[in-house]
Amino acid sequence: MSTVARPRALLFAGQEGTGETARRELYFFNLFRILQACVYAGLAYSPLAVTWVDLRYPALARASSLAYLIFALVAFMQTDTWLRRVTVNVALALVLDILAAVCAIASLRETQSGIAILLMFNIGAGALLLPARLAGSLAVFGAVALTVQAFIVGMLDPKYEIGLLESALFGMAYLASYGMFSVLGKQMRATEALAEQRGTDLANLSQVNDMIIRRMKTGVLVVDDANRIHQINESAWMLIGSPRPDLRDLGTVAPELSRRLYHWRTTGKSDSKSVALAEDAPEVVPRFTRLSPNEATNVLIFLDDTSLVSRRAEELTLSSLGRLSASIAHEIRNPLAAISYSAQLLAESEELAEADQRMVEIINNHCARANDVVENILQLSRRERSRPELVDVNAWVTSFVEEYKASNDLGIDQLRAVTQPRLIDGLVDPQQLQQVVWNLVQNAIRYGRLPGEPARVAVIARMLGEKGPPVVEVVDRGPGIPQKVAAQIFEPFFTTHEYGTGLGLYLARQLCEANQAALEYVPVAGGGSCFRITLVTQIAPTPSRT
Incomplete structure (x- = not known):
């Protein structure tokens, strides 16, 4: 599946990042700061200051406004850089905003109330971009700074317009602005986060639908x-x-x-x-x-x-036939067990002639064959649902070969595991995979040999190509399977061996399909056979929001 859509990174209050929303807010905040600094500098340096703006402390007004203007320009140009440490940068900038406003209020007459009101926007913007506690602390700092400034300047200048009561009211307005913008920012970000998540879910759903259709x-x-x-x-x-x-x-x-x-x-x-x-x-x-x-x-x-409709009808027919065969198999099993047990008792007789012993051996062989047929039919009808899990295919193949060698006397026959140095993960039910590969290895050892030579079988774990699916292959160096026969080997009850049931490979393919895997026969160049099990990989989860 193509890559699952990711939500854009959102920057919540007090969180470092590169969110587009935070960048936009910080951009306009810094742009407003330039406008604010231009107002301070214009009042301090404009010729109009001589006519209608009275400078209480001209040197303080001009020096503080010029420094603040330079800082505002630098902050605007460094907007993208500030996003890396937004909390620290915005907090320091807000402190400088408060100090610049206090200096302007102290040094300019007749404009103190307007500048104090202008600072309210800075407090509100800080509440949007900073953690609640830090923004609240800075709002308190602004209220205290304005009150202290009013107390000091009021003692030095009897004509100072803003008294302690008015300063306290401005301080309360700052705190109210902080509270309002803080709540508004939380609601806005929650709404945007929800919309972003909905957009991501829709994009993921669209990709899933597209994959399903494909x-x-x-x-x-x-x-x-x-x-x-x-x-x-x-x-x-x-x-x-x-x-x-x-x-x-x-x-x-x-x-x-x-x-x-x-x-x-x-x-x-x-x-x-x-x-x-x-x-x-x-x-x-x-x-x-x-x-x-x-x-x-x-x-x-x-x-x-x-052909799919015909195949589905065939599967339904086979399913019904399997249930019917299972009922018949149960009825056959009891008399078959009695025949087999009687033949074993008869074989233990000391007075049995050689010809009769041969007849008893034939009875035992055919009882064993009939029992294998019954077992396969019962297995076909009571197949359990698969329980897929993520399996290290390399480790599984190595473990399987060791277990098979420990459970079977191979004699001069050879069985080896071939693994890869890279990690190969597949999603499959390990028990059902064991059953399938065990059947394939037994067939390879039994039929995949040249006359007079030992069987050479390899169980291989690899990936098809660089980024292909994981596969498990059972390869032998025998005579191979003719093309006409290979087209029918997975059909139920098809066999070329007189003692075969014709259900082994059919059951193996059914088990693979239950695990969303594929079992196919692949001719080997130079002679031999390869039965390839193509597994599925784990589905990538939807990335979590960061």
């Missing part, structure tokens, strides 16, 4: 009113003959499908007859539907592979 056995196409293909999944692409990606005209790619679509558009009726849309492609039954009742242009086309 992997569907049913072919799916979206065609517009100009007969142009907009979307097509893998199954449909194969069913119409695997055309080149640049071919998008349905009439060129699949003329018969285009004819049936035209017939459906004009008459509203579909042709239910199956048709092969390409050479060597299976027959399909096309179905047409509009994407929505109000959508008059785009048409959704489903291509139902008739």
